[in-house]
Amino acid sequence: MRLNVAVTGLHAADNPAPGIGVIRCLHHPEKWEGRIIGLAYDALDTGIYDEGLLDHAYLIPYPNSGSQALLDRLLYIHEQQHIDVIIPTLDSELPVFQKLEQVLRDNGIATFIPPKPVTDLISKANLAELCEAENIPFPETKVIKDPGEVTEAVEEIGFPLMIKGIYYEAYTCNNHSDVQQYFEKLRLKWGLPIILQKKIESEEFDVCCVCDENSDLLGAVPIRKTRLTDKGKAWAAVTLKNKQLLELSARILKQIGWTGPCEVEILKNTRTGDYNLIEINPRFPAWIYLCTGADQNLPRLVVELALGEKPVPLEPAKSGICFVRHAIDLVCPLDYIENLTTLGELHFSEGEEQQDKG
Amino acid sequence: MSEIFSSELTMSKNGFLFDHGSGLTYTLNATGQFIFHLLESGKKSTHILEKLITEFDVTEDTARKDLDDFYRQLKELGLIEQ
Incomplete structure (x- = not known):
């Protein structure tokens, strides 16, 4: 059966998104029979230009634009290409896809993602509590919601410990001065809570x-x-x-x-x-x-x-x-980038309608 | 795989040893490769000692020292049970 699969997370630079790996898997061991539609956030998302991976590329709005903006765009792309399945590959977009899961399914677009209550459980702020409740082995952890809780938490955990931002970044702390320095750095960048964890x-x-x-x-x-x-x-x-x-x-x-x-x-x-x-x-x-x-x-x-x-x-x-992993330079004509920038889409293959007529 | 090892180990003909459980790799010299093959086939220490003496034309003391040293390194690396 020929299926059209849309994949997000196409930017494979120094912190590569998983989308290109996912697409290469779909093309393995032989080229995917249906079409692969790349959903990109920026005209310079690198994977768009890796010839042979995508049949079509479309820009989509960033997750912070809200679920309606994304839905409108996905339904437009669906009209053009008939998407059977979407594989979202970024943490930041998961909440919006969870919100849209049913409406996408009602429109004939399937996803297979974890439900929101479960992904809430495994957030950095909740994981320690979950592990304790479920008897899952986990390093001793304190979730700091108020700077006043730091001293007591550090005393309980002891050094060395890891200090982690709620979304990204982690540092090793060997003394109170390290804790103070990194706590402020993470608080300013990512806000509270901040996680302190026994370093093993x-x-x-x-x-x-x-x-x-x-x-x-x-x-x-x-x-x-x-x-x-x-x-x-x-x-x-x-x-x-x-x-x-x-x-x-x-x-x-x-x-x-x-x-x-x-x-x-x-x-x-x-x-x-x-x-x-x-x-x-x-x-x-x-x-x-x-x-x-x-x-x-x-x-x-x-x-x-x-x-x-x-x-x-x-x-x-x-x-x-x-x-x-091996970084290479991809070369492409300027009109690829022009098409994406001005029209928000780029086509390497014929569209659904043209292909059906052909 | 011999039961002496704590996880599955495979060695290439060049003495490149891969621990399938941890993903760590090691390079063995000729003596290490020789001993590893015998351990892999389930041979006991006394048999390995005799083989070392004849194969490498060394004294029993030298062979025993090499064998003990090899066991010690395997233990330190967690490749055989303590």
């Missing part, structure tokens, strides 16, 4: 997971990041065969009622060997293309789930498969 000597692992509507794990690729950028993003990694990582991920996601894709971040305490959940990102990771090498095509699995199919769990991911 550990190794970090990530597991990209996909759960069905019953929160059963259908596919999972565990990795170790082997090289990081200065922003802490993976530029090299290797897939693993690790029962504890898979069992812990499956248990957590089942307990909290997850559906759809996510990236589970887990620390292994190097002293005790215990595994601790550290974060759940409610989307595919930027390294998702690695899953094709491990014989688990998780984005294709999400398309099947979005369409209401009942896929069986995938065979365990193959271990010892690596990726290395």
Whole structure:
């Protein structure tokens, strides 16, 4: 069946969005039979210009423009291209897609994303509480809603500790002066609450997971990041065969009622060997293309789930498969950028109507 | 895989060892590769010691020291059970 899939998150620069990886997975092992529609926030989102990946690119409004603006734009694109499935890939746009999920479905556009109450539970501000309630191993954490709570929290946790912004950024603190400095920096940038967390000597692992509507794990690729950028993003990694990582991920996601894709971040305490959940990102990771090498095509699995199919769990991911991220320069005519800037769309293939006539 | 190891390990013909559980890699010298192959096939320490003496033409003391040293490193790296 020829299906048209729209994907967001096309900007793959120094902090790459997952969309390009997702699209490359859809084209694996052979080119996607239907059309791939790129949904970009800016005419210079890099992935638009990676020839052969997209059939069409459209600009969409930023999530802070509100759900109605996005809905209007998506329905316009739907009229042009008939979108069967949308795969949103950015944290920031998830709330608006959750809000639009039903109306999109009513218009014939399917998504397969986690429900809002569940993504609220795993927010940085709520995760420690959730883990305590569900008996999920998690480093000792204090969520600071008032600067007056800092001293007592630091005394309870002890040094070294991690201080984290509510959305991004984390720093190691070895003394009170570090705490004071980074607390102010994070408060000014991201506001409150701020998270203080016991720093444990550990190794970090990530597991990209996909759960069905019953929160059963259908596919999972565990990795170790082997090289990081200065922003802490993976530029090299290797897939693993690790029962504890898979069992812990499956248990957590089942307990909290997850559906759809996510990236589970887990620390292994190097002293005790215990595994601790550290974060759940409610989307595919930027390294998702690695899953094709491990014989688990998780984005294709999400398309099947979005369409209401009942896929069986995938065979365990193959271990010892690596990726290395490599930046290249893409060259294109100026009118590509002109089309996107002035018209908000760019077509590499014929549209739905022209193709039907042809 | 031999039960002595704490997770699945594979070694290439060049002595590049991969731990499938942790993703860590190690490079083994010729002696390390020789001992690893014997451990992998389930051989006991006494057998490995004899093989080291004949294969590398060394004294029992030297072979024992090399073998103990190899075990110590495997333990430190968490590759065999403590």
